[in-house]
Amino acid sequence: MSDDINLVQEAVEGLGKAFEEFKATNDKKLADLDKKGGTDPLVEEKLKNIEADLDKYEDINQKLTQAEMSSRQHGEKLAEIETMLKRPESGLEAKQVDVSAKAFDKWLRKGKENLEPDEIKAIRVSDDTSAGYLAPPEYVRELIKTITDISPMRSIARVRQTSQKAVQVPSRTATFSASWVAESGTRSETTGYTTKLEEIPAHELYALVDISEQELEDAVFNLEAEMQTEFADQFAKAEGTAMVTGTGVGQPEGFITNSDVGTTITGHASTLQGDGLIDLVHAVKAPYAQNATFCMNRATLGEVRQLKDSAGQYVFQAGMMLTAGIPNSILGHPYVEMPDMADVGAGNKPIAFGDWSRGFMVVDRVSLSVLRDPFTQATSGNVRYVARRRVGGQVILAEALRIQTVSA
Numbered sequence: 001m002s003d004d005i006n007l008v009q010e011a012v013e014g015l016g017k018a019f020e021e022f023k024a025t026n027d028k029k030l031a032d033l034d035k036k037g038g039t040d041p042l043v044e045e046k047l048k049n050i051e052a053d054l055d056k057y058e059d060i061n062q063k064l065t066q067a068e069m070s071s072r073q074h075g076e077k078l079a080e081i082e083t084m085l086k087r088p089e090s091g092l093e094a095k096q097v098d099v100s101a102k103a104f105d106k107w108l109r110k111g112k113e114n115l116e117p118d119e120i121k122a123i124r125v126s127d128d129t130s131a132g133y134l135a136p137p138e139y140v141r142e143l144i145k146t147i148t149d150i151s152p153m154r155s156i157a158r159v160r161q162t163s164q165k166a167v168q169v170p171s172r173t174a175t176f177s178a179s180w181v182a183e184s185g186t187r188s189e190t191t192g193y194t195t196k197l198e199e200i201p202a203h204e205l206y207a208l209v210d211i212s213e214q215e216l217e218d219a220v221f222n223l224e225a226e227m228q229t230e231f232a233d234q235f236a237k238a239e240g241t242a243m244v245t246g247t248g249v250g251q252p253e254g255f256i257t258n259s260d261v262g263t264t265i266t267g268h269a270s271t272l273q274g275d276g277l278i279d280l281v282h283a284v285k286a287p288y289a290q291n292a293t294f295c296m297n298r299a300t301l302g303e304v305r306q307l308k309d310s311a312g313q314y315v316f317q318a319g320m321m322l323t324a325g326i327p328n329s330i331l332g333h334p335y336v337e338m339p340d341m342a343d344v345g346a347g348n349k350p351i352a353f354g355d356w357s358r359g360f361m362v363v364d365r366v367s368l369s370v371l372r373d374p375f376t377q378a379t380s381g382n383v384r385y386v387a388r389r390r391v392g393g394q395v396i397l398a399e400a401l402r403i404q405t406v407s408a
Contacts, residue, residue, distance in 0.1 A: 026306055034119060051302055053193040101136040101165045104370075108223055108385070109216045111372060132371035132388065137194070140368045143228050143235075151234035152336040153243040153393070156293050156356040160363050166201040167363045169396050202365040203251050204391035207234035210382040243393050244340040252393035255360055256341075256349055260398035263349070263405045270346050270406065272300075274315050280353050280404045281331055288355035288400040294335035295352040299343050304330060304351075344406055351404040359400030363392035 096330040103119035112120065148154045160167055181187050182282075200213050209230040215221045239252070246254040255261055264283045266276040284292055296304065305316045319328040327334055333353070340350040373384040395401065 002051070030374060041185045051305070065296045101138060104133065104136050104139065104225060108370070108372065111374060118250060121289055132369035132386070135368040135370055136183050138225065139228065140366060143232055143368060144364060146228060146232035147239070148233060151239055152338050154242065154362055156336060157360040157362050158357045160361060161202070162202065162363060163366055165365070165390070166199050167392065168197045168199050169361060170197055198394070200361060200363045200392040202363050202392040204388060205235060205238055205391050206386055206388045207231045209385045210377050211385065211386070213381050213383060216383060227385060235389070239391060240338065241340045244338055246393070248394065252391065252394070255395050256403065257400060258395040258398065261395060261401045261403055262398070263403045264270065265405050265407045268407055272303055272307060272344055272406070274309040276404065277304070277307065277315055277331060278309060279353050280351065280402055281333070284354055284402045285399065288358060291355045291357065292333055292353055293356060294330050294333055295341060296350055297339050297341045297343065298337055300341070300350045301335070301337065304343055346406055347408040348406050349403050350406065352401060354401035356401070359395060359397045361393065361396045365390035
C-alpha cells in the first residue's frame with residue numbers, strides 16, 4: 001500500500017512540475033505569436049516534449065477519475081447483478097452455481113460430447129442448443145465488472161441490470177407551475193405535468209475468440225480468465241463507439257446522435273476557445289452542472305490544455321491533490337477520455353459536458369451465452385468461441401447534457 005501511495009505522490013509532483021513548465025513554455029509561444037507573428041521551432045519542440053510527459057501522467061489521472069466516479073455506484077451495481085442472477089428467470093438457482101461453473105469449464109475445453117446429462121442441463125440456455133450455453137453467474141459478474149473498468153461511459157452513466165429484453169424508464173416531459181393565491185382565495189387545479197416512458201432495448205452484441213487446442217488440453221491454462229479478458233475488451237470497444245455515435249437501429253443510440261441534446265458553438269471557425277468552454281458549462285442548468293463531467297478524446301484534451309479564458313487563466317487545472325482523490329480538471333470539472341469522439345475541426349462535435357448519471361443510461365441484460373465452434377478454425381488447430389450478450393444505451397434526459405460544436 002505504501003508503495004502505491006509513493007507512486008501516486010511521485011506522479012502528483014511530476015504532473016505539477018510538467019504543467020507549470022508547459023504553461024511557461026506555452027506563454028512564450030503565445031508571446032512570440034503576438035510580437036513576431038510566428039513561433040520559435042525550439043519552443044515548439046519543447047512544448048511537444050512536455051505534452052508527451054503530460055500524456056504519460058494522463059493515464060494515471062484517467063484511472064483515478066474513472067475509479068472515483070464508478071465507486072459511487074460500484075457496490076450497488078454488483079449487488080444488483082447478484083440479485084438478478086439469483087432470480088428464478090435466470091435459469092440458475094444459487095445451489096447450482098458450482099455445478100454450472102464446473103460444467104461450463106468442462107464444455108469449453110472438451111465440448112458437449114464429453115458432458116453428462118446433468119451437466120448439459122446446468123448450462124443449457126434453451127431446448128435449442130444451437131443458441132449456445134449459458135455462462136455461470138460468477139463468470140457473468142466478473143465479465144461485466146471488467147467491461148465497466150474498461151468502458152469510460154460506464155464509469156459516468158447510470159447503469160441498469162435487467163433480465164428482460166428492454167427497460168422502460170419514466171421521464172418528465174412537462175411540469176407544474178406554482179401559482180399565487182390569496183388567504184381565502186380559490187386554489188384551482190394546476191395542470192401541465194406529463195410524463196412518458198422511454199424504452200431502452202437491449203441490442204445483441206457478439207464477440208469471437210480463437211483458442212488453440214493445445215492450450216485447451218493444458219490443465220494449467222487459465223481458459224476462463226483468457227476468454228473473459230478477450231470478450232471484455234471486444235465488448236467494451238464496441239460499446240464505446242455505440243454509446244457515442246450509435247444509430248439506435250440494432251445498436252444503442254449515441255449521445256452525439258440524439259437530436260434532443262443541445263449544442264453550444266465554439267465561436268471560432270476551426271478551433272476551440274477558452275471562453276467557448278465557459279459558455280458550454282453555463283449552458284447546462286445548475287442542478288446538472290454540479291455533477292457534470294467533460295468528455296473528449298486525447299487529441300482534443302491536448303488542445304484544451306493550451307486554452308485560456310479572457311482573463312488569461314488556463315482552463316485546465318492539474319490535480320495537485322491526487323492523493324486526496326482530486327484528479328485533473330477543466331474549469332473545476334472532471335473529464336474522461338472517449339476515443340470515439342471527433343477531433344477538433346470545422347463542424348465537428350469534439351466535446352460533451354453534463355451530468356451523465358442523469359442524462360444517459362446503459363442497460364445490461366444479465367446473461368451471456370457462448371457457442372463452441374470446433375470446425376471453422378479446425379485446420380488452424382483452433383477452437384472458436386462466440387459470446388453473445390445484450391446491451392442497450394441511450395439519452396434519457398437531454399437537458400442534463402450539452403455538446404460543443406466547432407463553428408463551421
